């Protein structure tokens with residue numbers, strides 16, 4: 001195997017829903033961060049690791065920067081601010097729109113404040129004509145002196161080799177930070193819980209899944225190779241519990257079915273997944289319960 005001689009620790013920042021998690025997963029070649037079409041999907045900092053051509057790339061996928069409305073929201077913003085200041089370089093991911101929003105302005109201000117080398121990744125170029133791209137590049141080039149501007153599609157993979165080449169310039173000589181077979185620092189239990197949450201974000205209306213947390217309560221690897229997982233979905237209201245369970249349990253069954261397929265792929269093993277739903281009012285504003293669900297203290 002190729003000896004690792006350099007490392008690059010890179011934060012992936014950007015406002016909610018621009019495709020940071022899709023990008024991290026694609027770069028790493030495996031699902032380490034969950035993806036949905038709803039903003040504020042990612043709640044904690046997720047690390048994705050890629051070893052290529054003697055360099056170990058460590059990507060810190062951050063929650064999208066937004067105005068906090070709850071304690072969980074405060075925590076998500078703090079994760080972004082902390083991450084920007086402790087990495088070798090940042091990749092700012094933006095939508096292919098020729099207009100800079102307040103979230104992008106705020107992130108650019110943070111990059112300037114920390115004198116952080118930043119690469120601009122204009123994502124979702126599969127949705128846009130080449131001529132339209134020039135206007136987007138022009139607007140961002142005026143706002144900040146980016147080290148490089150790379151148009152990409154996290155979905156199709158277009159531009160990602162170029163992006164890696166740019167990122168590679170910020171790699172520094174040194175021993176690898178993580179073992180070579182590791183793609184994420186998230187424990188498998190937490191990834192499994194996140195996958196269940198992803199399915200809820202995709203299958204349910206917006207209001208419900210943003211108030212849920214998932215905890216894995218039992219994880220048993222049987223001798224015959226089957227992995228038994230029991231997870232509890234905590235929601236904020238009794239009415240949400242009914243929606244999550246669905247008519248004759250149909251929704252919960254579908255959440256479980258889709259989650260099991262992804263968890264089996266992640267673990268490369270057969271999985272028996274059992275899901276329960278419990279009501280825990282106001283957990284998003286409760287420090288203790290947040291810690292319980294894996295969101296560290298502020």
Ligand SMILES: Nc1nc2c(ncn2[C@@H]2O[C@H](COP(=O)(O)OP(=O)(O)OP(=O)(O)O)[C@@H](O)[C@H]2O)c(=O)[nH]1
Pocket residue numbers: 014015016017018019020021022023034035036037038039040041042043062063064123124125126127152153154155156
């Ligand atoms: N067409 C297109 N859609 C994309 C691309 N990248 C991501 N998306 C979609 O954009 C949506 C948001 O993607 P995420 O990766 O969850 O975005 P995020 O920035 O991590 O979002 P938060 O977790 O809310 O911060 C999903 O529906 C993705 O499928 C892309 O290159 N092209």
